[in-house]
Structure formats: C-alpha cells, structure tokens
Amino acid sequence: MANKSLAELLSTFSFLSLTADNKIVCDITKHEMPPKADIVLGHINGKKFKKTMEWYSYDYSEFEPYIVVDRQNSNKLHCKLTGMTLNKIPNEVKKHANGKKYLRLELHETAFV
DSSP states (O other): OTTOOHHHHHHHOTTEEEOTTSOEEETTTOOEEOSOHHHHHHHHTSHHHHHHHHHHTSOGGGGTTTEEEOSSOTTEEEETTTOOEEESOHHHHHHHHTSHHHHHHHHHHHHTO
16 A cells, blocks of 8 residues: 555545645545645554544444434534533543433433333
8 A cells, every 4th residue: 555646545535635726635634735645645544544533433323312413513422411512532422321410311311201
C-alpha cells in the first residue's frame, strides 16, 4: 500500500475528495492536506483517523430507545431518560448506561409500560 499513487488512493477510499483549490479533504475527520500520496497515507494510518473510524462506526442501537442520535448535533447522542448529551464514544455510552441514575430511571420507566 506504500507505493500507491494519489489517483489510486482517491479511487480506493470514497471518503477522500479533491477540492477546487487542489487539496485532499477527508470527509470523516474534515482534515485538509496537500495532494501528496505519502501525506494522505500518513493520515489514513494515523491514530486520530483510526479512533474516529472506530467511534463513529460503532452500532449504538443496543442503547435504544432511550439513547438516540442528538437532534442538533449528529456527532453526539442524547439520553431521553437523563436529558444528557453524550459523545459518540462507546466506553462513555456504556458507562452512562450502567450508571445508577440511568438504571434507576430505566427501571422506573419500564415499570409503567
């Protein structure tokens, strides 16, 4: 993969695009970089990109119907029980869903259904 040209990278990864001012933009992290294959590969193999891909590709449907995508910011989640806005970080959401307040309110909510 180290010997790929810029055209091959753009055709392989759909989240990369070339802008009118001749820059490569990553749609996932919104990172702009010069049109050089080694720089683009460095970004794709970087820690920030991998972490972002992991967080935003996680399936949060296991926490529904109480934890849903936030209406104002699609990069965040909203807890209908506690009213809290949560980051889309799997460990943070799991910690919230296992917290005392959430479990108490969930038990109270399911008791009346």
